[in-house]
Amino acid sequence: MIGADINAIAEQLKNYDGEEVRIMEVCGTHTASISENGIPSMLSPKIKLISGPGCPVCVTVTAVIDKLVELSMREDTVVLTFGDLIRVKGTNKSLADAKADGAHVKMVYSPMETVTMAEKDPDHTYVFAAIGFETTAPVYANVLNEAVNKGLDNVKLLTSLKTMPQVIRWVVNNGGGIDGFIAPGHVAAITGSDIFKALSEELGLPFVVSGFEGEQLLLTIYALLRMKGNKGIKNLYKSVVTSEGNIKAKEMVDKYFEPSDASWRGMGKIQGSGLVLRKEYEKFDAGSRDLDEDHMPPGCSCASVLVGKIKPSDCPMFGKMCTPDNAHGACMVSTEGSCYNYFVSGRK
Ligand code: SF4
Structure with missing residues (x-):
């Protein structure tokens, strides 16, 4: 594909008139990039792009939010989180609601701030809401490594870490009707x-590892079109992704985490699809195991959106009772969520 004439490829994608092809991107950053670059409007109506379960905030179950809320209300505990998770509703309230009620919730830009804050304030336990995929697991492993090296006992993680291959298998086996996958570039950079x-x-089925620029995505979609009906893997993001991944990062993750079953919003428990802290490091765990309960807000169709059964715009609440400013479900909260991206880009 190197040196390929992008204009000629764009033309072919626009005029494609073969059998319908359904391509799933499983990474939330790809979902956002596809919307930002207006990719759907550049494709023939016979090429359908389906957003998958790769937005970490969207797939986090209610029990995890409830546990974080409970921790934040303890006198001796501070919960640290990224900005988007703070707005996701648990059974009764979100972390933002809890904060408004006086609970100890702080928004941070880097998980490593957990160590800095814990070091300065030994009277409180600092819990980071460690949600994410293979991409962010090395960052959390580094936080623990730092805590271990500094001898800090007041650093903890509430983990909800997921891994991609198992959920992709689940989507295919549960009626996704997918012809090929845009494999997640950030995840592949690690794995x-x-x-x-x-x-x-x-x-x-074919998989193509893609970068995040508009042209890279068009090349990836074109490659998947040509591979339709065949298995195979192509790496079109070689500047960042190697076949073996980031060995150092994988070793660091392996030191602190082990594979486990994990609960996904709207999908239930998927065998071997998560990571939990190893037994020898369980003193750093703020209570992450067996957080399985999941209550979808009434009328929210996130469960069907996340596996590509319906488009966000098919949800009766989309754009009416559910908007980014007044999100009803998790898929409208995160900038990587399918509903959010459909809404802000005007995608139908
Ligand atoms: S539009 Fe809102 S209510 Fe509907 S599926 Fe998306 S997040 Fe849920």
């Missing part, structure tokens, strides 16, 4: 592209 090889063989 390596080889992680999708066995999955492609097993599912008989």
